[in-house]
Amino acid sequence: MEEQELPYVLIATIGGIDGVYEDHVEFLKKHFNLITMKQFHEHKSHLSEKIKAIYMWWNKPVANQELLSSLPNLKVIATGGAGVDHLDLKLISSFGVKVANTPIAVSNATADMGMALMLASARRIVEGCQIAVSPNTEYFAADWLGDEVTGATLGIIGMGRIGYKVAQRAKAFEMKILYHNRSQRKEEEEQAVGAIYCKNIDDLLLQSDFVMLCVNLTPQTEKLIGKKELEMMKPTATLINISRGLVVDQDALVEALQNGVIKAAALDVTYPEPLPRNHPLLTLKNIIITPHVGGSTTKSCRLVMENMVESILAALNGLPIPNEVNPPK
Amino acid sequence: MPQWRDPANHVMAKQEQPGLLIHEIGGVDGVLEGHVELLKKHFHLITMKEFLENKKRLNEKIRSVFIHECKPVIDRELLQSLPHLKVIANSGVGVDHLDLKLIASFGIKVTNTPHAVSDSTADIGMALMLASARRLVEGCQISVSPQTEHFAADWLGDEVTGATLGIIGMGSIGYKVAKRAKAFEMKILYHNRNQRKEEEEKAVGACYCEKMEDLLQQSDFVMLVVNLTPQTFRFIGKRELELMKPSATLINISRGAVVDQDALVEALQNGTIKAAALDVTYPEPLPRDHSLLKLKNIIITPHIGTATVQATRKMTEEAVANILAVLNGLTIPSEVIPI
Numbered sequence: 001m002e003e004q005e006l007p008y009v010l011i012a013t014i015g016g017i018d019g020v021y022e023d024h025v026e027f028l029k030k031h032f033n034l035i036t037m038k039q040f041h042e043h044k045s046h047l048s049e050k051i052k053a054i055y056m057w058w059n060k061p062v063a064n065q066e067l068l069s070s071l072p073n074l075k076v077i078a079t080g081g082a083g084v085d086h087l088d089l090k091l092i093s094s095f096g097v098k099v100a101n102t103p104i105a106v107s108n109a110t111a112d113m114g115m116a117l118m119l120a121s122a123r124r125i126v127e128g129c130q131i132a133v134s135p136n137t138e139y140f141a142a143d144w145l146g147d148e149v150t151g152a153t154l155g156i157i158g159m160g161r162i163g164y165k166v167a168q169r170a171k172a173f174e175m176k177i178l179y180h181n182r183s184q185r186k187e188e189e190e191q192a193v194g195a196i197y198c199k200n201i202d203d204l205l206l207q208s209d210f211v212m213l214c215v216n217l218t219p220q221t222e223k224l225i226g227k228k229e230l231e232m233m234k235p236t237a238t239l240i241n242i243s244r245g246l247v248v249d250q251d252a253l254v255e256a257l258q259n260g261v262i263k264a265a266a267l268d269v270t271y272p273e274p275l276p277r278n279h280p281l282l283t284l285k286n287i288i289i290t291p292h293v294g295g296s297t298t299k300s301c302r303l304v305m306e307n308m309v310e311s312i313l314a315a316l317n318g319l320p321i322p323n324e325v326n327p328p329k
Numbered sequence: 330m331p332q333w334r335d336p337a338n339h340v341m342a343k344q345e346q347p348g349l350l351i352h353e354i355g356g357v358d359g360v361l362e363g364h365v366e367l368l369k370k371h372f373h374l375i376t377m378k379e380f381l382e383n384k385k386r387l388n389e390k391i392r393s394v395f396i397h398e399c400k401p402v403i404d405r406e407l408l409q410s411l412p413h414l415k416v417i418a419n420s421g422v423g424v425d426h427l428d429l430k431l432i433a434s435f436g437i438k439v440t441n442t443p444h445a446v447s448d449s450t451a452d453i454g455m456a457l458m459l460a461s462a463r464r465l466v467e468g469c470q471i472s473v474s475p476q477t478e479h480f481a482a483d484w485l486g487d488e489v490t491g492a493t494l495g496i497i498g499m500g501s502i503g504y505k506v507a508k509r510a511k512a513f514e515m516k517i518l519y520h521n522r523n524q525r526k527e528e529e530e531k532a533v534g535a536c537y538c539e540k541m542e543d544l545l546q547q548s549d550f551v552m553l554v555v556n557l558t559p560q561t562f563r564f565i566g567k568r569e570l571e572l573m574k575p576s577a578t579l580i581n582i583s584r585g586a587v588v589d590q591d592a593l594v595e596a597l598q599n600g601t602i603k604a605a606a607l608d609v610t611y612p613e614p615l616p617r618d619h620s621l622l623k624l625k626n627i628i629i630t631p632h633i634g635t636a637t638v639q640a641t642r643k644m645t646e647e648a649v650a651n652i653l654a655v656l657n658g659l660t661i662p663s664e665v666i667p668i
Contacts, residue, residue: 172512
């Protein structure tokens, strides 16, 4: 196909700290004429009518009123990852533009990360690594102990695709699995992972040794875990967050960790990301924080990219769009 | 067995209690304070310090030794000074620090605690594999570093789900690792002295590699779960590391001496393998100027495979049960027979 015939797709930039990956460019250019934001601004009059799709990588470019107004023929925005909380879905829908995300592509890597954080926290891996390399270490103390994951109780809040995969993994560690979800899962699904439904989130919080947050961020789940919820947790329990920072009331979490209301926390997500360098969470001893890497594996990111391409092509060809996100009612 | 006859429930008066020699209570490597009550329920505890000060009076009483963190050290001199010693109970499964032949020559039995350690050690194997693959330790450093202004989008790790795990040593611990890895949809290869039964292999989806080379060449993660014996001493050396994929990670939860450490340093420096995650080294800890401590593509934990409140308790309980079985002439749950 001649280059001019490939559909024009807007991206933020290539390479650098948050651009489209250089490794992915070859594949993308097979299907699209990639236009960076810089190129768009430089040639707006020429390009604005040609752009039919936005390829949103790491939440960029931002789909605001200004951008949407300048793209009269925009059909679809494909965003990488499972979350859509960074998008104004109402606004986008008002322009008649469709949205697709990639909830499936990141689910294994994110479930793996949840397990990694739970194990690292319980067994004090980060602290242990520091001891192993510290210039001051002369011996390894025998009374330095962590908590057992095998046989402990895991409470999963949000039993969607990712939550269920966490349950599948946790079952192999003979964990007792409780879950809380908007709706109960089918009996066969529960039995396959040995998960017990807690209609009331309190029951889950009271009984769990590890509480893992696997929900979407919505107005209903914002600050779902606050002072009251943290106080219901066991003082020996650990909170693990692989969903979105805003699902937790961070100030309440700081207080709970400082006062021993809960034992520890392990967060892959915070708000903002990164936290300001003087944030109290960064000074606590009983927390580990990773830089939002739940979906960050070479394999998963490649799959995300391929899924986004698939969704864009379907939208531009008038076909049913895989992973379409329905506009809010 | 009626409850009153079960040795674990038979609490004797203190003078009647068999003497149990231990290194010390508390401190860096002593018996955990929280376990003393359990031991005193069945035994008259005698520390090495007390014994050395009172050898003549105490040597007749000591019928058992409880080894914790490889202490007290068992040598010929000690064995000769304990004429009534019947059993040496090790806390933990590895007995490479014991001269089994020497001890057997005195007619003394040796026991270990294989059941108590298997879950927590399998968990550590999985924890190290996940932490290494997902660059967890590095990630934590980035999150808290004063220099961090943004999180780079192109900072990626390796997927564990669906990758190939090669388990070298498929005993109780190796098998539990396989069970856990199966839930991550990993392809599981294993190498062992003997092949496991077909049902056992099927239950975890594990494929036997009679030749270790086949396992090394195909695995994304190689996990060492063997005992340390003369046969496994430094059995992962230059040749084995070169057989591994350059994208592979070596995980060691067995004993440091199973790996040729100099060869490992070189392999990690030259990119012969991608990374390593070690819970064990030799010695422990490593000298502070050791090359392994300077590498970026390694994580090392301070031999914490069994370091949980639950596992340590179970180890002491299992050791107690073994000692009582020997002293009461009953079937010994976990006797270690010298080969």
